[in-house]
Amino acid sequence: MSARLLDGNALSAQIRSELQPGVAAFTARHGRPPGLGIVLVGDDPASQIYVRNKLKAASELGMRADLERLPVSATLDEVLAQVARLNASADHDGILVQDPLPETLGPHAARIVFDTIDPAKDVDGFHPVNVGRLVQKRPTLVPGTPLGVIALLERSNIPIAGARAVVIGRSDIVGKPMAMLLLHRDATVTICHSKTPDLAAIAATADILVAAVGRPGFVTPEFVKPGATVIDVGITSVTDAAVIARLFPEGHARREAFARRGSLVVGDVHPAVAAVAGALTPVPGGVGPLTVAMLLSNVLRAAEMVVGPA
C-alpha cells in the first residue's frame, strides 16, 4: 500500500461545515432556510438509503428537507404533477427526483421528468439547459459527483492544469460532465468507454484517472501509471463470492466482512492498484460522501441565485 488515500468522508464534513454560514445567513435574511425537495417513486431499497442520507445531511445543515413519496403504482402524470408543485413552491430552492424511476413508467420517464424540473432548481444538473451551460463554461448547476471529484482533487493539491486526464465511462451523470470540468481546468482529457481498444494502455497515460464504469475491480494495476491519481467513482454492492475472491486475498479484512454479511460495496478499482497509484479514493468513503456535500452546495447556490445572494 503506497498510494495516499484521499479521504472523502473528512472532506465532505469540511465542505458541509463551510456551507453552514451561508445557510445561516440565507435563513436570517429571507426568514426561511434553503429548501430541498426530493421525489421518491417506489420502494427501491438502495434509493431509500440514498434519499435518507441526502435528507439527513440537508437537515443537519439547517436546510429544509422534504421527501415527497409516490407509490410504485404512480403514473407519469402524477410524478410530473409532484415536480410541478415543487417548481411552484416558494419554500423549495432545489428539487431532485431520485433515479432510477420504476420501469413501469416507461423507458423515457426519467428524461421527461428531468426536463420538467425548473432549471433554476435542478440541483442534480440533469436538465439540458444546465448541461449546455456547463459545456459553455457558464455559471450553472453541475452534477454532484463530478463536482465532488474536482473538489477532492483541488483540496488535495493535485494539479489539474496541464495534466493528462483519462475518464473511463461516458454517462451523462458522471463521465461527460467530468470530462468538461477537467477540460475547463486545462487538463488534456480523453474519454474512454466499452468500445475503446487498448483501454489499459490509454488509461496508463493518465496523470488523473477517473473510473466510472460500475464494474468491480475493472481497473487493475496495468491501467495505472506509477504515481498517478486514481479516482474511483464506482459503487457496486457485490453478493458473488467469486468476485470478492478476485479482489481480496484470503484473510483480508474486507473478505471476512463479506463472509459475515454476504455482500460488500466495492469500487471499479482493484485493490492492487494501491501499490502503483500515487493517490487513490477508497470505496466506500471516497467520492460517495462528496456527492452529497456538492448536492447541498448546489441547493444553497440555487437558493442564492433565485432570491439573491444571502
Add this chain to the structure above:
Amino acid sequence: MSARLLDGNALSAQIRSELQPGVAAFTARHGRPPGLGIVLVGDDPASQIYVRNKLKAASELGMRADLERLPVSATLDEVLAQVARLNASADHDGILVQDPLPETLGPHAARIVFDTIDPAKDVDGFHPVNVGRLVQKRPTLVPGTPLGVIALLERSNIPIAGARAVVIGRSDIVGKPMAMLLLHRDATVTICHSKTPDLAAIAATADILVAAVGRPGFVTPEFVKPGATVIDVGITSVTDAAVIARLFPEGHARREAFARRGSLVVGDVHPAVAAVAGALTPVPGGVGPLTVAMLLSNVLRAAEMVVGPA
C-alpha cells in the same frame, strides 16, 4: 503527395442535391418553402461573404432566404428585437445571427443574442438547450462545422467506431461538439488545447485528427501518425509573406497565387502533412463547403420539426 484528398466541394454539392426533394415536398405540403433568416450587424467584409454564400446556397435549394441587416451602430436591444421578430415569424424556420457581432455591443452580446434565438429555430446549434441535448445524445440542432466533418468521414468510409480521435481546439462552435459527435459514434476521443503539453505526441496517436485552432500550418508532419485521417477546420486569410514562405516552397502554385493577390486562405495543417496522412481535407474546399450544406440540412430539419414532417 500521398494522402487521399477529401473533396468537400463535391460532397457539399451532393448533400445539397439530396436535400432538394425534402425542400420540394415541404413546399408542396405547406404552401411555402422552408425559410432561413440571417441577421447581419455591421460591415465586416468576411462576414458579408459568408452570409452571401449561405443565402445563395439556400436560395438555390428553393428555400426562402432573408437577410436582415443592421448598421454597426445598432444597439443590443435592436438586435434582440430583430431576433424576436424572426422567432415570431411563421415564414422562418431557421435563424442565425452572423458571428462576430461588433465589439461596441459589449463582450457578452453574442451570448445574450444566441440565448434569445428560439431553440427550435437555432440552426447554428448555439443555444444551451441544444448544446445540452447534443451532449445527451438526443435529437437536436448541431453546429454545421462538426456535423460536416462527420458527414465527410462517414461518406468517405473512414471508420469512426473504435478509432482514436484527437481534437485540437476546445471552442463551443467546433472543438467541443466535434468531440461529442465522435464520442457518440464510439471513437475514443481526446481534446487537446493551448495548455496541452506534448501536443504533437498526443496528436500522433490519432487515427482521426481534427485541427481547429486557427493557426496556419500549426499541424506539422510530426503531429500525424502515418496513414491517419487529418481534418483541417482552420480557415485563416494570411497576408504575411513570411508565413506563406514557411508553408509553400518557392515556385509552388499557391505561393505564386499569394504573390499575385497579397493574401491566401490557408488551414491549420502544414502542406507537408500530405506526405504522411492517409486522407486529408484541403483548405479551401474541404470542411468549409460542408458547413454550409449542413446549415441547410438544419434549416430543413427545423422546418420539419416545427410544422411536422413533409
